[in-house]
Amino acid sequence: MFWEAVGDGRVRCFLCYRRCLIPEGKKGFCNVRQNIEGKLYTLVYGLLTAVNVDPIEKKPLFHFHPGSNVLSISTVGCNFHCMFCQNWNISQQRNVFGREYKPEEIVSVALENGADGISYTYNEPTIFFEFAYDTAKIAKRKKLFNTFVTNGYMMPEPLKAIAPYLDAATVDFKGSGNLNFHRKYMSVPDASPIFETLIEMKERGVFIEITDLIVPQYGDNLADLEKLVKWINENLGSETPFHLLRFYPHYLLQDLPSTPVKTLEKAAEKAAETGLRHVYIGNVPGHKLENTFCPHCGVKVISRDGFYISGTNLSNSNKCGNCGYKLNIEGNVKRRNRFYLF
Ligand code: SF4
Structure with a gap:
């Protein structure tokens, strides 16, 4: 296609x-x-390198069907070459391999395992578009939702084609969208298509959450972060969930330290000051900012422990139990058994 x-x-x-x-x-x-x-x-139609059930919070999607389970699938390959990729053993593979599946088999596996949806993830789903598209269409008919974890580099035509079947997307930034960072560490010549993709997704009703991987020394500039956050605020809305992710040494950037938690906290402060109302810190289990707070009264409305939801203070229509404010959350919170995850 x-x-x-x-x-x-x-x-x-x-x-x-x-x-x-x-x-x-x-x-x-x-x-x-x-x-x-x-x-x-x-070369990768139905040739999958991973098929397993994840908590949706792992994507991360915190405001879309919280507490649900998704069948996660991937192939090899990627259209980015990130020097810090945590899934480099599949994304940067030069050999094509995987176990063969048909789209309908994936939907059956999802249903048999009690998943609520399918997530196209681990490597960039754009590059296995045809299989994702065929699977997503069947999944939708079977009342499963579809989510992409994507770098946002898809062209508008494929996005228009899959949008009717795509319910939510986690769009991943790295280094707050800084152009030099994209060129030097990701082999990406231009970051602007990612912003165009986001606008197109919003117009087509895809639920969006955004991540930003903060890489110490190279990608932790607060001025870049402020620019990105302002853009999100103005174009997608102040209640767009925004996840600041901690970097851990991976692949070709093994000699860097992990991002200090203080750096992430400063970034979170800046994002909140700039207007975003749901700022999270990811890859730091137990951090206060893995919980959801009501943007109106400040009360905690979803308590998380890593990927596990340990409590909620929300009504069935996702209104704050304290002040009645309607949160930007799609689908009701599900309580997943903790033992399921470990
Ligand atoms: S345009 Fe993108 S998807 Fe197509 S071959 Fe090149 S990298 Fe792969």
């Missing part, structure tokens, strides 16, 4: 903003789309 022949044996892929021009026999940047005799083929 989303390619055309350019007339000299080469093909142009329009699935993501890289818009790779691919000569005969070669693959695109993501390594999973190949020009074979003048036609572009996906």
